[in-house]
Amino acid sequence: MNLRIWKMLKERIVMGKGFKKLMAMAAVSAMTLTTLAGCGSDDGGKSNGGGDTLKWGVNYEQSGTAATYGTSHVEGIKLAVKEINAAGGVDVGGTKKKIELEIKDNKTDDTEMPQVYNTLVEDGNTVILGPAISSLTKQAFSMAEESKIPTISASATDDMATFKADGKTVQSYGYKICYSDSFQGNAVAKAAMDKGFKKVIVYADNSSDYAKGLTKVFTTKFKELGGTIVGTENYQKGDKDFTSILTKIKNKDFNAIFVPGYYEEASQIIKQARENGIDKPILGPDGFDSPKLKEVAGAKALNNVYFTTHFSLKENNDKISNFLKAYKDEYGKEPDTFAALGYDLAYFVKAATEKAGTDDPEKVNTAIAEYKDFTGVTGTFSMDKDHTPIKSIKLVSLKDGEQASVENVDVTK
Numbered sequence: 001m002n003l004r005i006w007k008m009l010k011e012r013i014v015m016g017k018g019f020k021k022l023m024a025m026a027a028v029s030a031m032t033l034t035t036l037a038g039c040g041s042d043d044g045g046k047s048n049g050g051g052d053t054l055k056w057g058v059n060y061e062q063s064g065t066a067a068t069y070g071t072s073h074v075e076g077i078k079l080a081v082k083e084i085n086a087a088g089g090v091d092v093g094g095t096k097k098k099i100e101l102e103i104k105d106n107k108t109d110d111t112e113m114p115q116v117y118n119t120l121v122e123d124g125n126t127v128i129l130g131p132a133i134s135s136l137t138k139q140a141f142s143m144a145e146e147s148k149i150p151t152i153s154a155s156a157t158d159d160m161a162t163f164k165a166d167g168k169t170v171q172s173y174g175y176k177i178c179y180s181d182s183f184q185g186n187a188v189a190k191a192a193m194d195k196g197f198k199k200v201i202v203y204a205d206n207s208s209d210y211a212k213g214l215t216k217v218f219t220t221k222f223k224e225l226g227g228t229i230v231g232t233e234n235y236q237k238g239d240k241d242f243t244s245i246l247t248k249i250k251n252k253d254f255n256a257i258f259v260p261g262y263y264e265e266a267s268q269i270i271k272q273a274r275e276n277g278i279d280k281p282i283l284g285p286d287g288f289d290s291p292k293l294k295e296v297a298g299a300k301a302l303n304n305v306y307f308t309t310h311f312s313l314k315e316n317n318d319k320i321s322n323f324l325k326a327y328k329d330e331y332g333k334e335p336d337t338f339a340a341l342g343y344d345l346a347y348f349v350k351a352a353t354e355k356a357g358t359d360d361p362e363k364v365n366t367a368i369a370e371y372k373d374f375t376g377v378t379g380t381f382s383m384d385k386d387h388t389p390i391k392s393i394k395l396v397s398l399k400d401g402e403q404a405s406v407e408n409v410d411v412t413k
Contacts, residue, residue, distance in 0.1 A: 051097070052095075052097055052098065053097055053098050053099070053100045054089075054090055054092070054097050054098070054099050054100065054126065054127075054353065054359050055100050055102065055123070055124055055125045055126055056081075056099055056100070056101055056102070056125055056126070056127050056128070056129060056346075056349065057101075057102050057104070057120030057121075057123070057125030057127070057128040057129065057149075058074060058077060058101050058102065058103040058104065058120075058128075058129050058130060059104055059106055059113065059116050059117055059120060059128055059129065059130040059131055059140065060073050060074050060103070060104075060105070060106065060129075060130040060131060060132055061105070061106055061107070061108040061130075061131060061132050061133065061136070062074060062105040062106075062107075063105055063107050063108065064107045064108025064109060065108045065237075065264070066108040066132055066133050067108065068263070068290050068291075068292055068338075069132040069133065069155065069290070069338045070105075070106075070108070070130070070131070070132045072290075072335070072336050072337075072338035072339040072342065073129075073130065073132055073154055073155070073338050073339070073341065073342035073345070074103060074342060075327075075330075075331055075335075075339050075342065076327075076335065076338070076339035076340060076341065076342025076343035076344075076345070076346070077101070077129060077342040077343070077345060077346045078101065078103075079326060079327055079330050079331075079339075079343060080342070080343045080344075080345075080346035080347050080350075081099045081101055081346055082330075083326065084099060084346070084347070084350055085098045085099055090350050090353050090354060091354050092353060092354065092357065092358060092359055093357040093358055097359070099346075099350075102120060102123055102125055104116040104119060104120060106130075106131055106136060108133070108136070110135065110136060110139060113131060113136045113139055113140065114139060114143060117139075117140055117143050117147075117151075118143075121143075121147045121149055125149065126149065126359050126360075126361050126364065127149065127150050127151075127152070127349055127353075127361070127364060128140070128144070128149055128150070128151040128152070129151075129152055129154075129342075129345055129346070129349065130152075130153060130154075131153060131156070132153065132154070132155045132156070132338065133155070133156065133210075134156040134157060134158030134161050134209060134210055135158075135209065137153040137156035137158075137161050137174075137176070138156075138158070138160075138161055140153075140174070141161065141162065141171040141173070141174030142164070142171070144171065144172075144173035144174050145164075145171060145172060145173060145174075147173075148173060148361060148362065148365075149173060149361050150173050150175065150361055150364055150365040150368055151173055151174055151175070152174075152175045152176065152177065152345060152348075152349065152368070153174075153175070153176045153177075153178070154176070154177050154178060154338070154341035154342055154344065154345040155176075155178050155286075155338060155341055156176050156178065157176075157178055157179065157180055157181045157184065157210065157285075157286065158180070158181060158209055158210065158213060159180040159181055159182050159213060161174070161176055161180075162174050162175065162176060162386055162387040162388055163386070170385070170386055170387055171387065172365075173365055174387060175368055175369075175383065175387040175388075176387065176388055176389070177341065177344060177345055177348055177378075177381065177389050178286075178310060178341060178389070179310070179388075179389065179391055179393055180388055181210065181213040181214050181217060181285075182213070182217045183393060183411065184214070184285050184286060184308040184393055185213070185214045185215075185216070185217030185218040185221065185260075185285075186217060186218075186221045186411045187308050187393045187395065187409040187411050188214075188218055188258060188283055188284075188285065188308055188395075189217075189218050189221035189222040189225060189227065190221070190225065190409055190410075190411050191283070191306065191308075191395045191409050192222065192227065192256060192258070192283060193222070193225045193226065193227055195281070196255065197227075197255040197256035197281060197283070198226070198227050198228060198255060199227070199228045199230050199253060199254045199255045199256075200222060200227060200228070200229060200230065200254060200255065200256050200257065200258050200283075201229075201230050201231050201232070201233070201249050201252065201254045201256075201257045201258070202215055202218070202219065202229060202231070202232045202233070202257075202258050202260070203232075203233045203234075203235065203242075203245065203249075203257055203258070203259050203269065204232065204233070204234055204235070204258075204259070204260045204261065205234070205235055205236070205237055205260065205261035205262070205265060206234040206235070206236065207236045207237040208237060208261070208262070210260075210261075210262070210285075210287065211260040211261045211262075211287075214260035214285050215232070215260050218258060218260065219232075230252055230253065230254045231249060231252060231254075233245045233248070233249065235261075235265060235269075237262075237264075237265065238264075238265075239265055239268075240268060241272075242265075242268060242269050242272050242273075243272055243276065246269075246272055246273050246276045246278060247276060249278075250276060250277065250278055254280065255280065255281070256280055256281040256282065256283055257273070257278075257280060257281070257282050257283070258282075258283045258284070259282060259283070259284050259288075260284070260285055260287075261284070261285075261287055262287040262288075263287060263288055263289070263290040263292050263293045263296075264292070266284055266287065266288055266293065267292060267293045267294075267295075267296035267297040268296060268297070269282075270282055270293075270297045270301050270302065270305060271296065271297040271298060271301050273301075274297075274300070274301040275301075279304065280304070281304045281305070281306065282304065282305050282306070283305075283306050283307070284305070284306070284307040284308075285307060285308050286307065286308050286309050286310065286337060287307075288305075288307035289307060289309050289336055289337040289338070289396075290336060290338075291333075291336060293401075294401040297401070298401070299400045299401035299402075300400065300401075301401075302398045302399075302400065302401040303398065303399055303400060305397070305398040306395055306396065306397050306398070307395070307396055308393055308394065308395055308396075308409070309337050309393075309394050309395075309396050309406075310337050310340065310341060310378040310379070310391075310393075310394070311335075311336075311337045311340035311341070311377060311378045311394070312394055312396050312403055312406035313334060313335075313403050314396070314403050314404075314405060314406040315394075315406060319375070319376070319377055320377050323335070323340070323343060323377045327339060327343075337378075340376075340377045340378050341378055343376070343377060344374075344376030344377055344378050347374075347376055348368075348371070348374050348376065349364075349368075351371065351374055352364055352367040352368045352371055353367070355367040355371065368383065369383060369387065370383070371383050378391070379391050379392050392408055393408070393409050393411070394406050394407065394408055394409065395407050395408075395409050
């Protein structure tokens with residue numbers, strides 16, 4: 001609040017308006033800050049000191065083009081925090097503290113996101129969760145270098161998300177708990193060859209770094225494994241009609257189509273491909289994993305469709321079963337991958353905070369960087385030197401729009 005008042009004061013001084021009123025506001029704020037300073041810790045105002053709550057900022061895409069991903073993340077985070085608080089909270093150096101979430105919508109906008117991030121920092125949050133997509137996450141991680149607040153994405157799959165602009169230096173305060181595009185691009189290539197899909201057409205979104213990265217990695221790996229790229233076609237984000245390209249490729253000699261991109265366009269491509277008589281397998285990345293895929297494409301079209309994922313409803317263990325039940329009880333629906341990632345993200349930050357024994361951002365940051373063998377509903381992982389997890393990857397197949405099977409893909413063989 002104090003930073004905002006001083007910003008307002010500066011603006012008013014320049015404009016010559018309301019100076020006396022703002023000076024009074026600033027004086028009251030300064031007196032309040034002086035009074036509170038004697039009760040807190042000497043840590044720059046970033047630690048909650050002896051308070052009984054932990055403040056976590058949530059910076060996600062709850063509107064705009066990535067709203068489905070962001071909303072799912074937030075639902076998973078909120079459920080995890082509800083469970084943690086109900087169980088007594090986070091054990092911080094022997095003291096149980098409840099989590100207080102400050103949830104903001106970055107609107108999937110590269111102008112709005114920095115404003116959201118700054119607000120969360122100014123409001124005293126000691127960890128920031130999100131964003132979801134790689135482009136906004138890169139922005140947030142750069143800002144984390146200035147704020148020195150650990151910032152973690154659950155789904156920024158871009159290989160360079162945790163690196164600075166030079167492509168070599170790791171962001172000191174930026175982390176992700178998802179695998180990278182290179183990993184899933186290699187996994188799709190390996191799965192395609194394992195299933196006998198040796199001739200593939202690539203139909204890619206050439207307007208996103210996500211899809212371009214996947215296309216490059218898949219193509220390289222697929223060729224290395226002995227596969228043939230029959231052709232490469234492109235579309236743009238926001239395209240609706242894919243008939244001309246699908247008609248062009250329909251009679252070519254191929255075994256499958258790889259569609260690196262997000263569910264918005266992928267759902268239309270699958271629907272229109274089936275309507276045009278193309279019944280060959282369609283492969284995709286984790287961008288397919290949304291309830292919207294079925295809503296748009298229709299259940300009948302979603303046969304012989306495969307995509308990579310962190311999480312599957314077909315997996316079965318106690319941790320996943322408990323999560324599925326709790327999520328359905330809370331929201332009246334089944335979780336998608338991004339809800340599961342958000343859920344794991346909250347529990348991971350809890351675990352790192354408990355390891356640090358404090359909510360001091362610097363010490364929590366160190367605990368995150370060094371964390372080993374965290375087990376969540378999306379699997380077990382350890383944080384590597386690039387602030388990226390070492391974890392497994394899964395391939396899901398669909399039948400009538402529902403997950404029919406799941407298998408682990410070993411990209412090392």
